[in-house]
Amino acid sequence: MSKPATAPIIQSPLHGFGLVTVARAMNDTRGVWANEVPFLGYISLRGASTDAALTAAAAQALGLSLPTEPCTFTRDGAIKVIWVSPDEWMITCQRDRRAALLSSLAKGLEGIRSQVADNSGGFTQVLIKGRNARDVLSHCTVYDLGALGEGRVVGTTFGKSSVYLHQASDGYCLLLRRSFADYIWRYLVRAASPYGIGVAVFGPGHSGAAE
């Protein structure tokens, strides 16, 4: 009765802006360059950071320690673990690593008070670079960007919405929810208009998850 399905087509939250088609190499003509880093894996992890069994088991499963200092993240290659609250982390990874991580987390955390939830459809990232990247962000967020050192991440305002924000290879990485992506991109483009904004091709080495 059922016919073979065609290969599923994946769409990123910012698909509608056609960023892929307008992206080009960064140069000096724009103060800021941005693009979406689509199709990553996102895993929400909850558990007490004071629970040594949890942090040890999660570190084992991820091959990377959980950041327990507020507003920091850890990274190993393509995997990044972002502190969200004293009992919550967001793990980002290449999409094809997601299933393996979900399963190793589920196995490793068995019997430990915790929660692992796949959130890969719910988030995306935007990278912002260029000489005015910080200026543009100062129009968008109330956060003191001077206090956002390397390795630090903050959940903060973006216009009337919110993002997680950290420095990433000569720029900034925004982690945001799918349903707000349209608003956040439009707001970013508008904030950047005094400086000029271009949609950049960020090479494979430039994704927010893998640097």
Next chain:
Amino acid sequence: MSSFRVQHANARVDFGKPLNFTFDGRRYDGFEGDTLASALLAYDTRMVARSFKYGRPRGIVGAGAEEPNALVQVEAGAMTIPNLKATQVELYDGLVARRTTGWPTLEFDVKSFGGRFARFMAAGFYYKTFQSRRLWPKFEHLIRHAAGYGNTPVDPDPETYDHQHHHADVLVIGGGASGLLAALETGRAGLDVILIDEQSEPGGWLLSSPNSVIGGKSAPVWIKDCLAELRSLPNVRLMTRTSAFALHDMNLVQAAEQIQDHLPPSQRITGVPRQRLHRIRADRVVLATGAIERPLVFGNNDIPGILTASALTTYLNRYGVACGSRVLLMTSNDQVYQGACDLADAGCTVTVADTRYASNTEWAKRAAASGVEILNGFGIARADGGRAVAGAKLVKLHADKNEVAGDGPYVACDVIGSSGGLSPTVHLYCHDGGRPIWDESKLAFIATGTGRAKAGIYCVGAVTGEFGLQAGLEQAFRTITDLLTSLGKTPSRVASDVRTNEPAPAPPRRIFRVPDGKREGHGKKAFVDFQNDVAASDIHLAVRENYRSIEHIKRYTALGFGTDQGKLSNVNGFAIAADALGKSIPEVGTTTYRPAYSPVTFGTLAGAHEGDTFEPRRYTAMHGSHAARGAEFEPVGQWMRPWYFPKAGEDLHGAVHRECLAARRSVAIMDASTLGKIDIRGKDVRDFLNRVYANDWTKLAPGKCRYGLMLDENGMVMDDGVTACITDDHFVMTTTTGGAARVMSWLEKWHQTEWPELEVYMTSVTDHWATAAIVGPKSRAVLVKLCSDIDLSAAAFKFMDWRDGTVAGVPARVFRISFSGELSFEVNVDASYGHHVWEALMEAGAEFNITPYGTETMHVLRAEKGFIIVGQDTDGSMTPFDLDMAWAVGMKKPYSFLGKRSFTRSDTARSNRKQLVGLLTDDPKVVLKEGAQIIETSNTRPPVPMLGHVTSSYFSPELGRSIAMAVVRDGIGRRGEAGVKDGRDVVYAYAGGTAHRVKIVSSIFIDPKGERQNV
């Protein structure tokens, strides 16, 4: 021509760059660096406005934010800006401005005739017109026509605005001598410093006083050197044309920057905002806001050509405009003398009427050397002139008392400047709770240098009452040293040299209202507040009418209102009120200083929060599909949901009719992605659900779903949704679209604060899942084409089951649940594939004419089944019992649940509560208005007992008639049989003047036994 240009080297205008502009239809020339005011004054312009109440001729009085009269309309059409102060409008080539008062013309003003009856229009005139109910409508028409200034633009603003946030160790507000010194010292100490100044260039009063000398340098050189050093410091940011208009708690300062206002519209850069709102959070705020000279109050002091003495000085020194040839200055202090000397040196004949019997001897010497005539102990009793001042009658003042002691000369002049002393600009200091202190020796309400240091607020220079340049700089240096010490820093090794050429000061005379020898109200009108036409006599009248608080006197007389907010008039008003009340000035106190210090455009406040970035619009993964199919959207919370999908020529009703029938008879499809989804996991998850939901979750087996009602502490329904048991320790809850965030916080709150012992965690997965609801008798036939790994048969996959499988090649979780009463499958996939799966379903359903539908059809379908919408059929006062949903309450659960105890409250347990029922109109075509009142009879003569109201009302295509839901007192007991069309009990639904006869019935209109969803 009495005004003339003085092309001196210190002027801040570029005489090599002439500009053209138009004022009130006449063409003029000016120079780059001029303001509209300075350029007009150079043409000897006197009258630029008519006064608010009496239509009196008015001219330019000030030189900055304090200007009360010269309100102009700049540019036209979409670019027009009303009520700018001519003193703050930077001239550009081609600028077009016009007056905002004077009707029909400035020369011939209708209101001026009313002015002849001024004694009938005294303080409180406006309020007094209220007293006649019969006459007020007539007054109102006249007053509305007469009031107001410029015109607001009616076309959309073509320019853009934005906001920017800053953080700094030190924010210095004001770029005058003290502010520059403060920025320099804190910048040298390595602190992160922001200096903002509202003018086109920093310098403050020094720009008006180029003959001052600081540290051996002339003022222009000192400013230049300061700025060069500040610009060389990477830790110092300098912003000009930026007016700090509000100081909030925790040292948050809001400032409006005029980025492009000074450029001709044709030269403005596209993409760059016209104005920008800066929000600056600073560890320390240094207020170097200076002071504004207040004029003396005397008879006819509002004749055009009478300015503040400091304005005359500014126009000469900064703009190269001598505002008259024969200058009469009246003063109570030393401040006018430098200007007097400068005017005399520029070729004016200058007379100073110094109200003091003895002037400062050094100043007297310098003035004499410049040829200035000084008349000691004299004041102006009244000025003469119509549309331009022509002279002034002086009187000899009593040495100690402000009374007339004798006659004085008549001085013919073409311009008058007066100075009653300086009023510190304490506005920002007071915005977040600071109170200014009256200093009798300074005759001013002052801010203290370090009085608010604990809050991180420091004040330097004239705002502290140190009006002299020397004293101000010394005070600033001391205060900044304190500030640096508080941060563990030391002042720069080479202390700034702040020695000046200023003579040691002499004390001022305490005088505000210059006496004319007559009782108040009997001489020539002496204005305190020019913008609101408040005279000294009005304040006396208010006091005679028993107003005691200065706040009440302000509101009765309108003293200090308007676009200038009383910057010239307030202190004079307080002093005159104190006199009239027989109190001291500190006993009278000040009115309240509130943001904004000076007007801020709406565009600046809005910033980027307009157009398509006005408010976040949330979109689902299938949005592109809906847009491509021509959906109309409606906002639900912040989500943009398809409302209906009109085909060509179809309206809302037509589309909904078609969509409803497709769902009932064939197959339809809806995007349900916006519902909140919360993943809940832990060994105590059933316990947790039992506590936060009214119903029982103990026995729900994996693979099953259940509808839940969530109550608040009062037992009232706050949310609802279907929750699925994935495994014994893992559930997925759905919430209403608008309630998702609230429910998530609610769950976290109860878990974190009351039940931390429960082993459970929850995570929002709303954005992760995209959900397509396939609805209708043919829905199984559609889904089976795309899903081979779930047995979709009625026997294997029952109503209220869920299964994991693959749909269109994508891992999916399929729920067999229904918000329509029809056979229905809700397909949930990773939202990255939401668009793909939606399109696959549309393609698979094409043979059944699968019909996408929106929220409107969803509402009709659920109402036909009597399913509630929380927030529409409930309003925070409905219990499950009121909704006839006792079946969703597990009263036997071992542990209590939220809201349970409240069921026994007397008001919750009583009879006669409003209960949810269905309504059927006698006339099946009548669709009741939602909100219509339910009443007992068709007699609508008040008072009419109100039994309840209609909560939902639609036309049901399936039934071919209207249906409605309503809450009615004791309604459940009054229902007819479920679905029976002739309910026993008849009431009326009243709205819009019509009472429709309705029957109370069950709210389940279709398929009362629920057979369709089980097929």
